[in-house]
Amino acid sequence: DAGVIQSPRHEVTEMGQEVTLRCKPISGHNSLFWYRQTMMRGLELLIYFNNNVPIDDSGMPEDRFSAKMPNASFSTLKIQPSEPRDSAVYFCASREGGQLYFGEGSWLTVV
Amino acid sequence: KQEVTQIPAALSVPEGENLVLNCSFTDSAIYNLQWFRQDPGKGLTSLLLIQSSQREQTSGRLNASLDKSSGRSTLYIAASQPGDSATYLCAVGGGSEKLVFGKGTKLTVNP
Numbered sequence: 001d002a003g004v005i006q007s008p009r010h011e012v013t014e015m016g017q018e019v020t021l022r023c024k025p026i027s028g029h030n031s032l033f034w035y036r037q038t039m040m041r042g043l044e045l046l047i048y049f050n051n052n053v054p055i056d057d058s059g060m061p062e063d064r065f066s067a068k069m070p071n072a073s074f075s076t077l078k079i080q081p082s083e084p085r086d087s088a089v090y091f092c093a094s095r096e097g098g099q100l101y102f103g104e105g106s107w108l109t110v111v
Numbered sequence: 112k113q114e115v116t117q118i119p120a121a122l123s124v125p126e127g128e129n130l131v132l133n134c135s136f137t138d139s140a141i142y143n144l145q146w147f148r149q150d151p152g153k154g155l156t157s158l159l160l161i162q163s164s165q166r167e168q169t170s171g172r173l174n175a176s177l178d179k180s181s182g183r184s185t186l187y188i189a190a191s192q193p194g195d196s197a198t199y200l201c202a203v204g205g206g207s208e209k210l211v212f213g214k215g216t217k218l219t220v221n222p
Contacts, residue, residue: 004154031208043200043212056209091154098143098162100202100210102154 004103006092012109018080021106023092024073031095034067034077037105038088046090049075082110113138115203117213124191125221132186132216134201139179142204146175146186149198149215158199159186191220 005024013019025032033048047057052069060067064083069075079086089105114137124130134144143162147155159168159175161184167176174187188195198217202210 033208042214043202045209048208050208093155095208098145098160098204099157100145100147100155101157102147104152104154 004092004094004101006090006103006106008106009104010107010109012111013082015083015110016081017110018078019082019086019108019110021077021090021092021108023075023077023103025075025092025094026096026101027073029094029096029101030072032069032075033093033095033100034075035091035093035102036088037091043091046077079108082108084110086110113141113203113205113211115201115211115213117199117201117216119216120214121217121219123219123221126191126193128191128220129187129189130191130218132188132199132201132218134184134186134213136182136184136203136211138203138205139182140205141179144175144177144184144204145202145210146173146184147200147202149200151197155200188218191218193220193222196220 007022034046037043046059047067049069067077087109091105093100093102116135145160146158149155161168161177172189177184196219198215200215201213
């Protein structure tokens with residue numbers, strides 16, 4: 001299996017622009033998680049899905065953030081409008097049993 | 112609210128040394144605990160998963176222990192190698208599917 005696939009790997013955008021991050025989980029995994037990692041706050045869970053349904057989005061920082069999972073093989077995390085404080089690494093992970101499998105992350109810089 | 116602490120934040124050892132990384136958590140009502148490794152610019156790789164009913168797990172030169180009553184876990188690395196240099200993160204799972212992560216210990220093994 002190719003593992004969890006995220007795109008883009010790196011994105012630099014201007015403040016106010018819309019950013020869309022994409023994730024393809026491992027086939028057969030029923031749970032998908034979006035995390036954000038910063039030096040200050042470490043890894044924070046933003047939202048997770050079970051069987052394509054959002055279960056807990058309490059970690060989504062503001063209404064500017066939204067996430068969708070239209071089918072079992074694809075999810076998006078959208079930031080609109082983006083702000084410099086959104087600069088971070090955004091990880092997608094999928095789960096089998098108790099183990100999480102992470103993608104390599106999307107490195108976002110908002111200038 | 113669960114809080115996970117990892118001390119020290121950074122550790123430097125000579126090659127061949129046995130070492131212990133520490134993780135503490137505030138709420139002992141956990142479902143499981145995972146240790147991850149993160150290489151620079153990469154995602155997280157799961158190393159060991161300990162269920163709440165278990166005391167330890169072993170994989171090769173790695174051994175992780177769990178003491179729920181005291182809110183502690185340790186990751187023991189035997190005969191450390193330069194290739195073990197990475198950041199090691201501890202994550203605690205509660206009754207939901209959320210994992211709460213520590214900020215990690217950055218390990219450097221010097222040849």
